[in-house]
Amino acid sequence: MQLRRRGGRKVILTPDGRTAEAPAASNPAMPDDPVVRALIRARRWQGLLESGEVATIKELAEKEGVEKSYLAKLLKLN
Incomplete structure (x- = not known):
């Protein structure tokens, strides 16, 4: 798996080439x-x-x- 930026968002590239969004790590209150x-x-x-x-x-x-x-x-x- 690899992490990439696409359109300003972090996405996870799976070994088969599919993308999945990384979970939000920010504070939801801010x-x-x-x-x-x-x-x-x-x-x-x-x-x-x-x-x-x-x-x-x-x-x-x-x-x-x-x-x-x-x-x-x-x-x-x-």
Whole structure:
């Protein structure tokens, strides 16, 4: 058996040449997909702004340790 990457995923090649997906080794509580992570962050940040915990995007960016422009781009995903 051999491990190969196909389309960004790990697959197992069996001796007869068939492929099988490798089991997911990641923590299911933490999504691997960058788009999913971005959506989660955007929703959380939107909630902080709407609740009044932070007053401005600049304040939120400083609190989260990210650039204001990055935070503004992600907020547009909501």
